Amino acid sequence: MSLIETRGLSLRYAAQTILHDVDFAIDRGEIVTIVGPNGSGKSSLLRALIGALRPAAGTVTRAPALRIGYVPQKLQIDSTLPLTVQRFLNLPERRKPEAISAALARAGVPELAARQMADLSGGQFQRVLLARALLGEPDILILDEATQGLDQPGAAAFYRQIEEVRTSTGVAVLMVSHDLHVVMAASDRVLCLNGHVCCEGTPEVVADAPEYRALFGTGTQGALAMYRHHHDHDHADHDHDHSHGGH
Amino acid sequence: MLDDFAIRAGLAGLGVALAAAPLGCFVVWRRMAYFGDATSHAALLGVALALAVDLPVFAGVLVVALVMALIVSSLSERHVSTDALLGVLAHAALAVGLVAVSLLPGQRVDLQAYLFGEILAVTQTDLITIWGGAVMVALLLIWRWQALLSATLSPDLATASGGNPKREQLILTLALAITVAVAIKVVGALLIAAMLVIPAATARPFARTPEAMAFWAVAVGAVAALGGLAGSFTFDTPTGPSIVTLAAGLFALSAALAPLLRRG
Numbered sequence: 350m351s352l353i354e355t356r357g358l359s360l361r362y363a364a365q366t367i368l369h370d371v372d373f374a375i376d377r378g379e380i381v382t383i384v385g386p387n388g389s390g391k392s393s394l395l396r397a398l399i400g401a402l403r404p405a406a407g408t409v410t411r412a413p414a415l416r417i418g419y420v421p422q423k424l425q426i427d428s429t430l431p432l433t434v435q436r437f438l439n440l441p442e443r444r445k446p447e448a449i450s451a452a453l454a455r456a457g458v459p460e461l462a463a464r465q466m467a468d469l470s471g472g473q474f475q476r477v478l479l480a481r482a483l484l485g486e487p488d489i490l491i492l493d494e495a496t497q498g499l500d501q502p503g504a505a506a507f508y509r510q511i512e513e514v515r516t517s518t519g520v521a522v523l524m525v526s527h528d529l530h531v532v533m534a535a536s537d538r539v540l541c542l543n544g545h546v547c548c549e550g551t552p553e554v555v556a557d558a559p560e561y562r563a564l565f566g567t568g569t570q571g572a573l574a575m576y577r578h579h580h581d582h583d584h585a586d587h588d589h590d591h592s593h594g595g596h
Numbered sequence: 597m598l599d600d601f602a603i604r605a606g607l608a609g610l611g612v613a614l615a616a617a618p619l620g621c622f623v624v625w626r627r628m629a630y631f632g633d634a635t636s637h638a639a640l641l642g643v644a645l646a647l648a649v650d651l652p653v654f655a656g657v658l659v660v661a662l663v664m665a666l667i668v669s670s671l672s673e674r675h676v677s678t679d680a681l682l683g684v685l686a687h688a689a690l691a692v693g694l695v696a697v698s699l700l701p702g703q704r705v706d707l708q709a710y711l712f713g714e715i716l717a718v719t720q721t722d723l724i725t726i727w728g729g730a731v732m733v734a735l736l737l738i739w740r741w742q743a744l745l746s747a748t749l750s751p752d753l754a755t756a757s758g759g760n761p762k763r764e765q766l767i768l769t770l771a772l773a774i775t776v777a778v779a780i781k782v783v784g785a786l787l788i789a790a791m792l793v794i795p796a797a798t799a800r801p802f803a804r805t806p807e808a809m810a811f812w813a814v815a816v817g818a819v820a821a822l823g824g825l826a827g828s829f830t831f832d833t834p835t836g837p838s839i840v841t842l843a844a845g846l847f848a849l850s851a852a853l854a855p856l857l858r859r860g
Contacts, residue, residue, distance in 0.1 A: 399756040419756035426749065429796075430625045431803045441746035441757050465804065485757065 351376050352415055352489050352521055353398050357407035360393050367393050369545050371407070375489065380515060380522040380535060384555075385542035386564055391525040392422060394542065395493050398523070415489070418482030418520070420475070422493040426466050434469070435462045438481050448484060455517075456480035457510050471498040475507060483514065490514070492524035508535060602829065604723050605715035609821030609839065611726040612779045612791060615733035617799075617817035618810040619771050620792035622737075624800075625748050626768075629793055630682035631668050636776045636788035637686050638664035640693025643710050643780070647700055654725050654777050662773035664689060669769045690785070713784035713836035715825060722781055729778035733771045740767050745806055782821070783836035791817065794843040801854035816846055 351374035358371040368390035375381050383391050396402040397409055399419050411417075426432060438449045453459050456479040461469065469477060475495055482490055490511070496504035512535060515522055539555040541547040547560035555561050623632050639657045646656025664685070671681060697705050709717055718726075737744065744764050746754040751761035779788045799812035824839030831838075 396752060399752065401752045401755040417756045419753060421750065421752055424750055424753070427625050427627065429800055430748070431800065431805055431809055432749075433804055436805050437749075439742075440749065441742050441754060441759055443742070481753075491756070 350412055351410075352412050353523075354410045355398070355404075355407060356410075358394075358397060358404050358409060359406040360390065360397055360402060361405035362393065366405070367544065368397075368542070369406075371546055373540065373546070375521055375523050377488065378515075378519050378521055379537050381524075381538045381540060382536040382552075383523070383525045383540045383542055384561075384565075385547075389543040391542055392493050395419075395491055395523070395525060399491060412488070416485050416487045418485055418487030418490045420478045420482050420490070420492045420495045422495075422497055424474075424478065428467060432466045433462070434464050434466060434477050437466055437477065438462075438484060440481075442485075444484055449480075452480040452484045453477070455483055455510075455514060457506070472503045472507070475499065476510070479507075479510065479514075483518075486518075487520055489521040489523060492522065492526075494525050494527060496526070601716060601718070602825075604718050604720070605825050605835075606822055607723055608715070608718045608726050608782050609825050610818055611723075611730040612775075612782045613795070613814055613817030613821045615730035615771075615775045615778055616788070616791040617795040617813035618737050619733060619768070619775055620794075620796040620817075621799075621806065621810050621813055622744060622748060622768055623772075623792045624796040625806075629789065630679065630686060631665070631672070632772065632789035632792045634668050634682055634686040634689060635661050635665045635772050636779075636785055637690035638693065639776050639780050639785040639788070640710060641689060641696055642693075642777075643705070643785075644693060644696035644700060647697075647705060652725075653780075654729075657780055658773055658777040661776040662770065665769040665773050669765060693785070708834070709784070710780060711784045711786050711836075712834040713780070713782050713787070713839075715782070715828060715835045718781055726778050726781070729774045733774050733778070736767060736771050740764060744768065783839055784834075787836040787840045790840040790843065791820075794840065794847050795820065798843070798847040798850040801850055801857050816843065816850075820846060 354374040355371050358368065358373070359366060360368040367388075371394065373394075383394065385391050393402055397404060399417055400409070400411070434453075435449060438444060438452065449462065450459065453461060456476040458473055458476045458480065461473060461477060466474070466477070475498075479495070492511070496507050499507060511522060511524075514520060536552055538550065539552050540549050541555055541558070541561050541564065543564060547564065548555055548558040550558070623629060638660050642657035642660030643653055644656075645651070645660060646653045668682060668685060694707070697707060697710075706714070708714070743754070743759055744767065746757065746759055747761035747764035754761045754764075775792070776788055779791060783791050795813040795817035796809065798816045799809045802812050803809035820839050820843035824842045825835060827833065827842065828835045828838040
């Protein structure tokens with residue numbers, strides 16, 4: 350069965366319908382990207398999937414005992430709350446120190462455990478959030494514009510990290526992103542959202558869909574084509590640069 | 597100086613610090629200061645109610661504070677700005693409580709005691725009630741500590757990990773009502789919120805983890821309670837204001853030291 354499935358899902362916020370009739374499912378190991386303009390209901394859909402937003406209509410079904418690793422768009426920690434990275438990673442469950450070191454290393458920030466959350470840079474903060482999401486050995490990672498506030502190399506490095514985690518653990522990934530070409534290229538499936546599901550399919554199918562073009566124009570087509578071209582090349586010799594862990 | 601009533605007063609003050617200081621950390625972290633105000637001001641209405649129907653004051657305050665806390669809690673869940681509304685509730689509760697007390701037939705209520713606290717009024721039974729309530733609050737917070745922290749940090753993150761932030765909010769609401777009922781005899785309805793917020797804020801610069809902050813808040817609260825009581829005896833000043841004055845002094849000291857601690 351699917352990890353998470355919605356049937357006829359509608360979401361309302363303050364008497365306004367933000368999403369309607371969404372049928373969606375994601376399976377084990379899949380990478381699915383949600384694209385759509387601002388206010389199209391992307392974040393709301395994710396919040397409904399994790400159970401933080403109650404459907405106005407329709408259903409959300411999560412697989413039994415599903416473990417979700419959620420990385421929110423941003424996390425505002427009140428300045429009155431003192432919190433080290435180590436302590437943050439011990440919420441909501443206490444973890445073994447080795448597990449925490451391993452998760453930080455996998456997220457590309459092995460040296461941060463003793464730092465205060467408030468002192469982290471944007472990139473470090475997002476990676477700590479990723480480390481936290483990974484700690485629960487999730488079946489699915491749900492990322493809500495996780496690279497917001499990162500510069501392009503930072504975002505690219507972040508997505509490389511995600512890809513690597515997927516390769517090594519087989520976790521499913523569902524993400525919302527504005528970095529259309531980067532993200533779409535890496536996806537198995539793309540969901541284009543604008544108050545409802547406009548179109549859906551492989552990156553190529555969606556990029557060619559008239560609904561998608563109406564929303565985003567053809568500007569991204571070039572980037573996707575470039576990616577395809579790049580992707581056709583031999584992968585054996587590419588090497589990722591992991592040296593710049595913290596931005 | 598170490599008369600029975602002085603020891604009772606000291607123990608009562610420590611009991612209040614034990615409950616109010618760690619709970620106050622959550623009040624500060626979650627920006628619920630007005631929430632504390634509204635709930636503690638409603639305590640006076642509870643006093644009137646208890647006297648009217650001949651219930652123990654503790655029970656009346658507990659019930660009314662709980663109802664008020666639940667109202668405020670459900671209001672703040674809506675997406676509208678609740679700041680003004682909370683302000684209205686906090687002061688309306690106080691005003692209605694004062695009116696209600698004055699309307700009690702044939703009763704001469706020592707209003708001063710309920711507004712500002714009265715150490716001399718702390719009896720053996722009060723002490724048992726205060727410590728019973730304080731220990732209950734402390735145990736509640738310790739039991740739910742991890743979940744409360746997670747929900748405070750981010751309700752969405754907590755939900756995604758299988759938590760229930762609404763339940764944790766409810767537990768804080770309950771803890772707040774108990775604390776108000778426990779503290780009214782010692783610091784009085786007007787200043788309970790100060791005992792929540794000031795020790796926590798004072799402890800902040802000295803802490804690197806939430807637990808350390810809660811610990812130092814209890815220490816600050818205890819020093820303020822005992823020192824304030826002593827001052828209240830010595831200078832014949834009202835207890836609640838004396839305790840809060842000392843707490844505010846400690847806060848000022850901590851704020852002055854904070855820049856020195858920042859780079860270490």
